[in-house]
Amino acid sequence: MNPLRFLKDLISALHGGSDPRHLAAGFALGAALGLIPKGNLFAVFFLLLFFALRLNKGMAFLSATVFTPLGYAVDGLAHRIGLALLKAPALQNLWATLYDLPIVPLTRFNNSVVLGNLVIGALLYVPLYFIFLRFALYYNAVLAARVENLKIIQAFKGLRWYQTYREWTS
Amino acid sequence: MNWLKKGPLLAVAGGVLLVWVFVVFFFDSALKHALITGGQAAAGAKVEIGFLRTRWLKGSLVINRIAVADHEQPMKNILELSRAAFQFDVSAALRGKAVIREAALEGLRQGTARTTSGALRRRPPPSALTLAVAKQIAPVKEAALSKVSEAKSSIASEIDISKLSALKKLEEAKAKSKEIEERWKGKSSEIKEIEKEAREVAEQLKALGGGSSFDIFKKARSAKQAQERIKALISRVDAQKAEAQKDIGTAQALMKEADELRQKDLNGLLSAAGLPGLSSTDIARRLLGAQTASRLATALHWMQLARARAAAKKAPNPPPPPRRQGLDIEFPRAHSYPRFLLEGAKITGTLDGVMGGALDLNGELGGVTSNPQLYGKPATLAVAGKSASGSAAMLNARLDQQKDPVGVSLDFNGEGFSLAGTQLGDDGVGGAIKDGRAQIKGHLSSSGDDWNGEIFLSAVGVVIEPRVSLNGASGALVAEALKSLSGFNVRIGISGSEKDLKLAFSSNIGEAVSAAMKKALAGQIEAQKKILEAKLASIYGDRFKDARASTDGLASKLLGPLDAQKSALNKQLSDALGHGIGKTLNFNKLFK
Numbered sequence: 001m002n003p004l005r006f007l008k009d010l011i012s013a014l015h016g017g018s019d020p021r022h023l024a025a026g027f028a029l030g031a032a033l034g035l036i037p038k039g040n041l042f043a044v045f046f047l048l049l050f051f052a053l054r055l056n057k058g059m060a061f062l063s064a065t066v067f068t069p070l071g072y073a074v075d076g077l078a079h080r081i082g083l084a085l086l087k088a089p090a091l092q093n094l095w096a097t098l099y100d101l102p103i104v105p106l107t108r109f110n111n112s113v114v115l116g117n118l119v120i121g122a123l124l125y126v127p128l129y130f131i132f133l134r135f136a137l138y139y140n141a142v143l144a145a146r147v148e149n150l151k152i153i154q155a156f157k158g159l160r161w162y163q164t165y166r167e168w169t170s
Numbered sequence: 171m172n173w174l175k176k177g178p179l180l181a182v183a184g185g186v187l188l189v190w191v192f193v194v195f196f197f198d199s200a201l202k203h204a205l206i207t208g209g210q211a212a213a214g215a216k217v218e219i220g221f222l223r224t225r226w227l228k229g230s231l232v233i234n235r236i237a238v239a240d241h242e243q244p245m246k247n248i249l250e251l252s253r254a255a256f257q258f259d260v261s262a263a264l265r266g267k268a269v270i271r272e273a274a275l276e277g278l279r280q281g282t283a284r285t286t287s288g289a290l291r292r293r294p295p296p297s298a299l300t301l302a303v304a305k306q307i308a309p310v311k312e313a314a315l316s317k318v319s320e321a322k323s324s325i326a327s328e329i330d331i332s333k334l335s336a337l338k339k340l341e342e343a344k345a346k347s348k349e350i351e352e353r354w355k356g357k358s359s360e361i362k363e364i365e366k367e368a369r370e371v372a373e374q375l376k377a378l379g380g381g382s383s384f385d386i387f388k389k390a391r392s393a394k395q396a397q398e399r400i401k402a403l404i405s406r407v408d409a410q411k412a413e414a415q416k417d418i419g420t421a422q423a424l425m426k427e428a429d430e431l432r433q434k435d436l437n438g439l440l441s442a443a444g445l446p447g448l449s450s451t452d453i454a455r456r457l458l459g460a461q462t463a464s465r466l467a468t469a470l471h472w473m474q475l476a477r478a479r480a481a482a483k484k485a486p487n488p489p490p491p492p493r494r495q496g497l498d499i500e501f502p503r504a505h506s507y508p509r510f511l512l513e514g515a516k517i518t519g520t521l522d523g524v525m526g527g528a529l530d531l532n533g534e535l536g537g538v539t540s541n542p543q544l545y546g547k548p549a550t551l552a553v554a555g556k557s558a559s560g561s562a563a564m565l566n567a568r569l570d571q572q573k574d575p576v577g578v579s580l581d582f583n584g585e586g587f588s589l590a591g592t593q594l595g596d597d598g599v600g601g602a603i604k605d606g607r608a609q610i611k612g613h614l615s616s617s618g619d620d621w622n623g624e625i626f627l628s629a630v631g632v633v634i635e636p637r638v639s640l641n642g643a644s645g646a647l648v649a650e651a652l653k654s655l656s657g658f659n660v661r662i663g664i665s666g667s668e669k670d671l672k673l674a675f676s677s678n679i680g681e682a683v684s685a686a687m688k689k690a691l692a693g694q695i696e697a698q699k700k701i702l703e704a705k706l707a708s709i710y711g712d713r714f715k716d717a718r719a720s721t722d723g724l725a726s727k728l729l730g731p732l733d734a735q736k737s738a739l740n741k742q743l744s745d746a747l748g749h750g751i752g753k754t755l756n757f758n759k760l761f762k
Binding site for chain 1: 184493498506
């Protein structure tokens, strides 16, 4: 649970040392976590997945940070989607059953924005995974070497504390 | 155990640990912050919570010391509780519902002093109700007794003639009289024409006098024609007269206005000299308005808040929710609970310093819910108290949240309220009530946007220590009047809609002060009045006579000739009638 592990994952991703599938999974899951309003069991559930699954946690953390403000931007759309689903006559029995179960209402699935963002996150998961997978492959093949040669990265790697950190984590 | 990998297991355990750490260390703080934020938004003033503790397994929430500041009087708390304990239904809590089976609100106090201001840094703008109360009940500072201490002794020497409106009106009346006179001079041709025609008719009638009796029919016909002509002439004279009278009326109306304005000028000069209007209602508002407006605005604010919150939940098309908050939809099964329900809370407390002694309060609050339709009952609050000295008070509030439109009502009745320490009025005219008891009863209700109610307060055994800074005899007499008051009544009537709230405020406290002021100032007012009247009489004097002479002269100038003409025509007409019925017939010869 070392927080520096996130940083290491990110740096590793930058110089092409990570599995592109782990990077893509981290990015897609981070996006879903970022979109969902916090303070409900869904957020906790996603957080647990975040720790349990084999994915790049640094990328997931970065993605969640980027997608949290985006969640505000898509609030209106999420509210409309969530409200439409919650009021759909065909789903009333399902919602009522879930609402009557213990624990499940704590996910706040009956909130229009929570459900809407969950749906958006789920719908975006697969496309985001594949888009980022392609990007990661391209990055590893073409961009990683260029990034490695950037002066700022060279300067960063030359720092004493980075060297110490590398030795410690390896 | 190949399928169970140590790494991910530890990661999940770490995540769970993080959640647990948050709940243990931060949940209470987050809940406290949420309660303070929500409470402040509702109260419009600071809300303070001393200590808050949740026990998840026991399903309890305990809050120690809750203080809600009064947004009308920031140095006082509208409500203070020493302890509030809530027992949650754990099974409902697992379903995300806050169902409070029972609660105890202990150590209820009202109106306690604060050491720091309870005003929010960003104070919400006053509501329409608060503004209406301020406009119709709050003290009238610049009326009734204003500037009475600055009354001048030599006001007569300061008269600015150019500002006397009556003088302007007199000039207007005079000019109008002249204009009418000139206009009627131009109309002399019409009068001359009538005269000329009247002479012709007279000639015609004269001609009828001769001739034989066999021409009788011819004469009668001619006489009739003459009569018609005379009648037409009389009509023309009448029309002229009516027009003249209208003009004279206009000039006289201007004179009347000038006369009225002379009185207004006199009153204006008296007012400018600092001699007051002495309205008893305004004095009552000055003495009691601040206290009354503050309490009434607070009561109406909470009633409106309760109604608005309940009504918003029932709105068929609710407004878009705030960002990130969304809209919660409930899917209740039969007999299930709403998302939030406070079934019943026992209230105990002591009301100190209000009834002269400690008043032990007992009551119950129940039916507070997030889903009124599902719960189907009104939210009610009933609090009653009795002191050892026999004072008693009761308050019943009801929020008909399940009805459409949502209604809210408040009934209260109490006797033996101590008035000691109550401040009246301001530094100019006011005082402190040293002793006294009040009985207060009232009913306030609101259904939809409509408000209705009446509050009646009767104070007895009142001892007032006056604080009057008016100079001269008036100050002493007002102080004496306040000192001599042993009781007073206040009545407030409320009606109308939220946008057009009508408040009727009446109290007999102003009458005593007003009478004292009148008595004190009667001599001054009379003396000033006499000086002013003499001065005004000398200013108006000749101007008024001139204008009056002009308008009175109009009547004789215009109506005199017309009246003479009309009487001449009437005489001609009677002559013509005589000719028509055979004045020329010699009855003596006929029957000889």
